[in-house]
Amino acid sequence: xxxxxxxxxxxxACSISLSAQDKSPIKFGKVSxxxxxxTIPAFDSGAHAVILADIGRSSVVGNDKGGFGYEFERxxxxxxxxxxxxxxGKFEIPVYxxxxxxxEEEISSxxxxxxxxxxxxxxxxxLESKEVFTQKIxxxxxxxxxxxxxxxxxxxxxxxxxxxxxxxxxxxxxxFQGDYPCLWSEYNVEIPEYHDxxxxxxxxxxxxxxxxDQTSRTYxxxxxxxxxQSGSFTLTAMANQKRWVIKDVPSIKEELYTTTIDNHRSKxxxxxxxxxxxxxxxxxxxxxxxxxxxxxxxxxxxxxQVDKNNGWLDDIIKPVLGNATDPVEKTRRLFVxxxxxxxxxxxxxxxxxxxxxxxxxxxxxxxxxxxxxxAMLRHEKIESYPVILSxxxxxxxxxVYPLLDRFNYVVxxxxxxxxxxxxxxxxxxxxxxxxxxxxxxxxxxxxTAATVPIRLDADxxxxxxxxLVTVQSDGKKFEATVQDNLGYMESTSRRGEIRESxxxxxxxxxxxxxxxxxxxxxxxxxxxxxxxQPIKLSYNLHFNTENEDLVYINPVMAEGYKENPFKAxxxxxxxxxxxxxxxxxxxxxxxxxxxxxxxLPKSTRVMFNGDEGMFEYLxxxxxxxxxxxxxxxxxxxxxxxxxxxxxxxxFGFVVKKQQxxxxxxxx
Numbered sequence: 001x002x003x004x005x006x007x008x009x010x011x012x013a014c015s016i017s018l019s020a021q022d023k024s025p026i027k028f029g030k031v032s033x034x035x036x037x038x039t040i041p042a043f044d045s046g047a048h049a050v051i052l053a054d055i056g057r058s059s060v061v062g063n064d065k066g067g068f069g070y071e072f073e074r075x076x077x078x079x080x081x082x083x084x085x086x087x088x089g090k091f092e093i094p095v096y097x098x099x100x101x102x103x104e105e106e107i108s109s110x111x112x113x114x115x116x117x118x119x120x121x122x123x124x125x126x127l128e129s130k131e132v133f134t135q136k137i138x139x140x141x142x143x144x145x146x147x148x149x150x151x152x153x154x155x156x157x158x159x160x161x162x163x164x165x166x167x168x169x170x171x172x173x174x175x176f177q178g179d180y181p182c183l184w185s186e187y188n189v190e191i192p193e194y195h196d197x198x199x200x201x202x203x204x205x206x207x208x209x210x211x212x213d214q215t216s217r218t219y220x221x222x223x224x225x226x227x228x229q230s231g232s233f234t235l236t237a238m239a240n241q242k243r244w245v246i247k248d249v250p251s252i253k254e255e256l257y258t259t260t261i262d263n264h265r266s267k268x269x270x271x272x273x274x275x276x277x278x279x280x281x282x283x284x285x286x287x288x289x290x291x292x293x294x295x296x297x298x299x300x301x302x303x304x305q306v307d308k309n310n311g312w313l314d315d316i317i318k319p320v321l322g323n324a325t326d327p328v329e330k331t332r333r334l335f336v337x338x339x340x341x342x343x344x345x346x347x348x349x350x351x352x353x354x355x356x357x358x359x360x361x362x363x364x365x366x367x368x369x370x371x372x373x374x375a376m377l378r379h380e381k382i383e384s385y386p387v388i389l390s391x392x393x394x395x396x397x398x399x400v401y402p403l404l405d406r407f408n409y410v411v412x413x414x415x416x417x418x419x420x421x422x423x424x425x426x427x428x429x430x431x432x433x434x435x436x437x438x439x440x441x442x443x444x445x446x447x448t449a450a451t452v453p454i455r456l457d458a459d460x461x462x463x464x465x466x467x468l469v470t471v472q473s474d475g476k477k478f479e480a481t482v483q484d485n486l487g488y489m490e491s492t493s494r495r496g497e498i499r500e501s502x503x504x505x506x507x508x509x510x511x512x513x514x515x516x517x518x519x520x521x522x523x524x525x526x527x528x529x530x531x532x533q534p535i536k537l538s539y540n541l542h543f544n545t546e547n548e549d550l551v552y553i554n555p556v557m558a559e560g561y562k563e564n565p566f567k568a569x570x571x572x573x574x575x576x577x578x579x580x581x582x583x584x585x586x587x588x589x590x591x592x593x594x595x596x597x598x599x600l601p602k603s604t605r606v607m608f609n610g611d612e613g614m615f616e617y618l619x620x621x622x623x624x625x626x627x628x629x630x631x632x633x634x635x636x637x638x639x640x641x642x643x644x645x646x647x648x649x650x651f652g653f654v655v656k657k658q659q660x661x662x663x664x665x666x667x
Contacts, residue, residue, distance in 0.1 A: 049085030089148035203266025264573035431532035461579035463487035475592035560658030
């Protein structure tokens with residue numbers, strides 16, 4: 001053999017290896033007994049099912065409506081590890097049907113097979129068409145629902161289906177990350193040069209493969225929409241091909257302090273921005289914020305009613321304002337009127353009825369109420385604007401691209417002098433110029449003529465709470481007075497509970513927090529009706545020790561952290577607390593006659609990430625008096641994944657310290 005051949009052999013082997021790594025290791029439709037030997041991945045060792053491969057492809061094609069649509073195809077193979085993983089075989093596929101046009105979607109080639117290895121032989125069970133059900137959600141949306149057959153521990157199943165869609169504006173997104181680990185997740189798209197799409201990638205996992213290419217395509221377009229007439233033509237264009245692969249994708253599960261898990265799963269979304277046909281003026285599909293604002297303010301379900309000649313509001317507004325002339329006071333009175341006299345039925349960014357009907361029924365959704373307030377303010381010549389946003393559980397919005405479907409909430413902003421006042425009249429227990437914590441979700445938009453972006457960040461909120469506990473004891477009976485100065489967000493929540501269920505419900509909740517060994521009574525609530533102010537609670541505690549030789553008392557009582565809120569060993573997305581916190585707890589107790597302090601927790605003070613937080617626990621026993629001060633502060637509300645372990649350790653220390661007890665020993 002020539003030296004040249006010896007050199008080429010390792011190069012050829014390397015090329016074959018790289019080629020193999022570039023493709024999914026799964027050959028769909030071919031299952032052997034060896035395929036059932038699936039190893040649970042080490043990066044997700046608790047998995048109940050493993051997706052071995054999930055591959056999607058979307059290609060823009062000519063349709064029979066005189067334009068373009070797309071075809072989507074999906075193939076996947078899944079292994080069921082144990083009985084808890086059978087839900088991986090449950091599917092709901094959305095299918096759309098327009099009520100205002102001839103646009104539609106059609107699912108075809110739906111094929112599912114479950115494979116079980118029995119006595120060394122593979123037994124196949126096919127998904128029957130009668131096992132696929134259609135659930136109609138609305139006039140335009142249905143779900144194809146089914147479960148793969150014969151699923152149990154050790155089952156392999158494969159699923160393939162195709163969707164033909166006319167909804168080019170709703171190009172199929174792809175989720176690389178879901179409830180189960182996936183060893184190979186791949187998405188391919190092919191889009192002709194006529195269509196410009198914005199690719200919106202989210203998540204924290206890097207691409208294993210990312211490739212772009214081009215090829216020449218001929219598109220056949222038919223027009224069968226005419227009355228008894230039809231025609232067709234072809235277009236030849238370059239098609240842009242893109243391919244994304246992520247290997248070894250861990251599952252993602254919602255944990256405590258998460259706005260919504262959909263913000264963090266690795267996925268790719270598409271937004272059609274423009275259409276550029278040969279020898280034609282480009283069609284701008286994705287408009288800028290100023291155009292979107294103009295359209296919204298003309299929309300019958302948004303702004304058009306606000307700027308009408310609403311002279312009929314005179315009779316409502318005059319008695320509300322009385323003799324008020326100051327614009328801030330007028331704004332406050334109008335806000336209080338809407339808040340206290342109208343019932344909010346649900347969230348929503350668009351109105352459900354006319355403003356006159358809202359006034360008549362005294363109810364409406366968030367948009368109905370807040371746009372009514374806006375109309376009243378503008379009626380009084382107070383400069384005011386709607387503010388659109390997305391609530392924390394709905395997901396984040398995009399500051400660059402005006403994607404309105406990502407917004408679900410509207411509030412009202414008044415600009416008076418040098419000050420801005422943002423109001424949400426849909427929350428019964430919320431004060432003037434206050435916002436519920438669910439609205440602090442980052443980017444929001446003030447719909448002025450120039451459309452101003454603002455930030456409503458959780459880091460801008462501070463929830464400060466101070467608790468004072470004073471204990472008196474004779475060694476047998478312990479009586480304590482507790483004063484709780486709540487933070488504003490907790491105060492709003494407590495007001496809601498009391499409004500819905502009465503004051504006794506709050507008392508029962510407090511009793512439950514202390515357990516059956518303590519009695520709670522004499523609950524009083526200060527500032528309950530002063531909605532701009534936080535609530536102050538006070539109550540008494542009683543508990544007995546039966547004249548024991550050793551008495552154990554946890555000075556933090558019910559206010560401390562009983563367990564670490566961060567249980568997961570690792571977290572691959574941010575911790576999103578609704579606000580910054582500053583919790584102060586002050587405890588004092590006399591040492592009962594006949595007892596002495598036998599053991600006392602040690603004082604400590606620790607910092608978190610430099611100046612981003614702190615915890616102190618200072619305690620002393622002098623002259624028959626035990627005094628303790630415990631304080632926990634976090635100077636920010638959002639922590640990135642690389643900060644998670646230190647945050648978890650920090651709270652682990654807090655929990656352990658707050659469980660330490662004072663030991664009193666009888667002389």
